[in-house]
Amino acid sequence: MADAAARRAVAELPLLRAPAGPRDREGWAERLREEYRALIQYVENNKRADTDWFRLESNPEGTRWFGRCWYIHELLKYEFNIEFEIPVTYPGTAPEIAIPELDGKTAKMYRGGKICLSDHFKPLWARNVPKFGLAHLMALGLGPWLAVEIPDLISKGLIQHKDK
Amino acid sequence: MGCREGRGVDRWVWEAGEAHGARGGSSGSLRDGAGSAQAGLGRCRRQVLRAEQGRDALGFPNCRLMALKRMGIVKDYEKIRTFTVAVVGVGGVGSVTAEMLTRCGIGKLLLFDYDKVELANMNRLFFQPHQAGLSKVQAAEHTLREINPDVQFEVHNYNITTLDNFEHFMDRISNGALEEGKPVDLVLSCVDNFEARMAINTACNELGQIWMESGVSENAVSGHIQLIIPGESACFACAPPLVVAANIDEKTLKREGVCAASLPTTMGVVAGMLVQNVLKYLLNFGTVSYYLGYNAMQDFFPTMSMKPNPQCSDHNCRKQQENYKKKEAARPKEEVIEKEEEIVHEDNDWGIELVSEISEDELKAASGPVPELPEGISVAYTIPDKEDNMITGETVAESEESLEELMAKMRNM
Numbered sequence: 001m002a003d004a005a006a007r008r009a010v011a012e013l014p015l016l017r018a019p020a021g022p023r024d025r026e027g028w029a030e031r032l033r034e035e036y037r038a039l040i041q042y043v044e045n046n047k048r049a050d051t052d053w054f055r056l057e058s059n060p061e062g063t064r065w066f067g068r069c070w071y072i073h074e075l076l077k078y079e080f081n082i083e084f085e086i087p088v089t090y091p092g093t094a095p096e097i098a099i100p101e102l103d104g105k106t107a108k109m110y111r112g113g114k115i116c117l118s119d120h121f122k123p124l125w126a127r128n129v130p131k132f133g134l135a136h137l138m139a140l141g142l143g144p145w146l147a148v149e150i151p152d153l154i155s156k157g158l159i160q161h162k163d164k
Numbered sequence: 165m166g167c168r169e170g171r172g173v174d175r176w177v178w179e180a181g182e183a184h185g186a187r188g189g190s191s192g193s194l195r196d197g198a199g200s201a202q203a204g205l206g207r208c209r210r211q212v213l214r215a216e217q218g219r220d221a222l223g224f225p226n227c228r229l230m231a232l233k234r235m236g237i238v239k240d241y242e243k244i245r246t247f248t249v250a251v252v253g254v255g256g257v258g259s260v261t262a263e264m265l266t267r268c269g270i271g272k273l274l275l276f277d278y279d280k281v282e283l284a285n286m287n288r289l290f291f292q293p294h295q296a297g298l299s300k301v302q303a304a305e306h307t308l309r310e311i312n313p314d315v316q317f318e319v320h321n322y323n324i325t326t327l328d329n330f331e332h333f334m335d336r337i338s339n340g341a342l343e344e345g346k347p348v349d350l351v352l353s354c355v356d357n358f359e360a361r362m363a364i365n366t367a368c369n370e371l372g373q374i375w376m377e378s379g380v381s382e383n384a385v386s387g388h389i390q391l392i393i394p395g396e397s398a399c400f401a402c403a404p405p406l407v408v409a410a411n412i413d414e415k416t417l418k419r420e421g422v423c424a425a426s427l428p429t430t431m432g433v434v435a436g437m438l439v440q441n442v443l444k445y446l447l448n449f450g451t452v453s454y455y456l457g458y459n460a461m462q463d464f465f466p467t468m469s470m471k472p473n474p475q476c477s478d479h480n481c482r483k484q485q486e487n488y489k490k491k492e493a494a495r496p497k498e499e500v501i502e503k504e505e506e507i508v509h510e511d512n513d514w515g516i517e518l519v520s521e522i523s524e525d526e527l528k529a530a531s532g533p534v535p536e537l538p539e540g541i542s543v544a545y546t547i548p549d550k551e552d553n554m555i556t557g558e559t560v561a562e563s564e565e566s567l568e569e570l571m572a573k574m575r576n577m
Contacts (some may be wrong), residue, residue: 022327087325089366092401092477093359111279122358126404129477156425 002119005147009139012045014038019130021090031091031133032062038135054082054138062086065095065134069142071150076161078150082142091130094121094137105158106149115145120135144164171181212331226269245314248341248348248447250274252324252364253298257387258354258379258424259290260435265315266308268443272316272342273308274331275301278323289428325363326424334367345560350442351375354435356424358405365400368392372487376445378438381408382442384425385460389441389453395484397454401477408457408466514563 016034022029039056046052055066066083080102084095096114103113110116121141125132132140153159232238249270251262254277262273277300281291295303301319309317318340322329338347351373353364361377368375372394380387386408392399437456444450454469472485532546565573 023330085326086365088327088330089325089359089362093325093362096359123404133481 003112003144004143006140009042009137009143013042013135013139014128015128015131016091016133017130021088021092022061022086023088028062030060032157033137035062035133038133039138042139043136053143056082056134062159069099069146071146073151073154076163078154078159078161084121090124091133093134094125094141095134097137102159105153108145108149115142115149117141117145126141180294200527211236227268238447241447243447244269244443245271246342247273247350248272249442250276250337250340250348250351252276252351252353253303253360255279255285255354255356255357256288256428256431257435257438258352259288259300259304259431261352261354261378261439262304262308263290263311264435264439265442266312268439269312270315272318272340273446274336274340274348275304275317275319276322276324276464277301278321287428288426288431294418301360324361324367330363334371337367337373347371347373349446352438352442352574353377355542361400365392365480369394369399369401369478369484372484376438378442379433380426380430380434382392384427384430385458386458387430387437388455388457389438390456391441391445391452391454394481395472395486395488398472399476399478399481401481402473403470406455406457408459408464433458433460 004158014037016031016038018031018034020031022028024031039162043052043055053064053071054067056065060063060118063086064083065080065086069077070079072078080099082097082099084097086095087093096110098113099109099115100113103109103111108116124140125137126135151157211318225239229241229244233241244283247270249265249272250266251273252261254275258275259275262275265273266569281295281298281303283293283296285291286293290307291300291303292307295307299321301321305317305319308315318336320329320332320336322332324330324333336348337351341348347362351364351368353361353375355361355364356379361379364375364377367373374391374393377390377392377400378388388406388408390406391397407424437458441453441456445452452466455467457464457466459465474482474485476482476485512538532548534546536544537543
């Protein structure tokens with residue numbers, strides 16, 4: 001079900017054009033602008049649909065990203081800090097998003113809180129290089145992950161709402 | 165430097181003693197290869213160092229390795245000391261790979277890994293529980309230095325896929341050989357994820373660096389190694405990731421949770437295949453495989469080679485392909501001339517002939533039944549049939565004497 005929602009969100013996202021990575025001195029600036037435009041579009045779409053769920057920003061070079069995401073479960077809003085670095089092989093390979101405060105709480109995570117994505121994600125990303133960007137990563141990667149993991153973590157008592 | 169003929173000379177101290185010229189007459193303390201581990205190791209290291217000061221080219225206990233040369237398998241085994249290999253990823257496969265190279269007497273090893281040793285790693289070879297918490301490269305360096313103090317080590321505890329580290333990584337590949345400023349001879353990818361492999365691929369395509377990639381499947385029952393020569397063979401981006409057929413019904417596979425399975429057995433096999441390929445490549449013997457797969461379920465070892473993709477997404481790969489084509493076109497076509505082994509002596513005034521030491525009849529009698537075998541496998545020797553093996557001659561004479569009488573007879577002789 002999370003996949004269907006994710007696919008719908010992605011369908012409304014603009015595709016990116018510049019096939020440049022962070023080592024590409026000329027192309028990266030253009031790619032960064034495309035990334036920001038797509039992310040802004042995504043957040044606007046979410047606000048309109050009342051499904052606003054994240055904010056992201058980067059360092060001036062666009063190589064380190066950080067922000068917050070939130071998930072609403074049983075009328076309560078759970079918020080988490082997120083961060084990731086752009087790998088040298090981007091956009092060929094997607095960045096690994098990390099939620100440091102959840103590190104060690106779930107098996108679906110690598111060291112440092114890097115979320116582990118499903119088997120479907122990598123082939124899907126590979127088939128869409130360089131059209132997919134950070135907005136797609138959020139919609140296809142982090143979004144579905146939160147939808148599956150957060151309710152599970154809450155039910156296991158591994159995370160509590162800050163008001164509790 | 166010698167080796168006690170026939171006797172398995174595995175003890176460290178023997179080797180060093182031999183190199184020193186002391187033929188069986190070493191000082192008492194050297195003979196005692198047992199004794200406390202610490203003391204033994206200390207003695208051993210001193211002996212190894214002393215051995216190196218002698219004429220011994222390899223220094224490190226090398227009797228078994230140099231025998232490769234004497235058996236005609238490898239022409240110049242000592243050359244192993246001149247090579248530098250970079251191992252990226254010092255986990256299940258990488259740590260075993262590094263150990264094998266160390267024990268083979270490699271000149272220099274560069275190790276890259278960002279991870280720490282954990283108790284969860286104990287289902288694999290190499291790392292020990294007391295090393296939990298240490299960085300893998302640090303723990304590996306410590307262990308390997310103890311095994312072979314003659315190997316030079318350079319370790320880096322970082323993730324090569326980030327921008328800063330990647331530049332440093334490329335710099336060390338280009339300049340980190342035994343002779344600083346020269347590139348390493350080989351890069352070995354022993355990482356466990358696609359992103360890191362792509363990063364290594366990117367670096368090697370850009371630098372024109374020959375490398376080998378290895379991998380073990382998530383279900384731990386298959387693996388592979390691959391040799392990549394930028395421009396000449398397929399790079400990692402030329403085709404989607406290869407999968408060794410496992411003949412497992414995909415529907416029966418459960419994928420609960422995310423933790424990948426791993427077995428020390430599969431990883432040991434893949435590391436062995438990898439280092440074997442490295443040795444053959446560096447020392448120029450045998451056939452180097454471009455791709456060798458391993459399917460543990462059916463014991464299937466497919467080999468193949470792949471040409472590069474002219475439309476590869478990596479522009480450096482495409483550039484390397486162009487360079488390679490130009491080089492091949494410029495190379496003069498070498499005529500393969502069959503050289504007949506010339507017989508040294510032309511005159512044979514005395515009519516000397518070489519005759520087999522075993523007579524024809526003896527040869528026939530010595531051959532027994534041979535089982536049906538596929539190509540590539542033969543028997544080391546045969547045992548003739550009982551009928552052909554009739555012993556002729558007298559047997560022991562019968563007598564009435566008892567055993568005690570016979571024993572007494574012997575004693576009184």
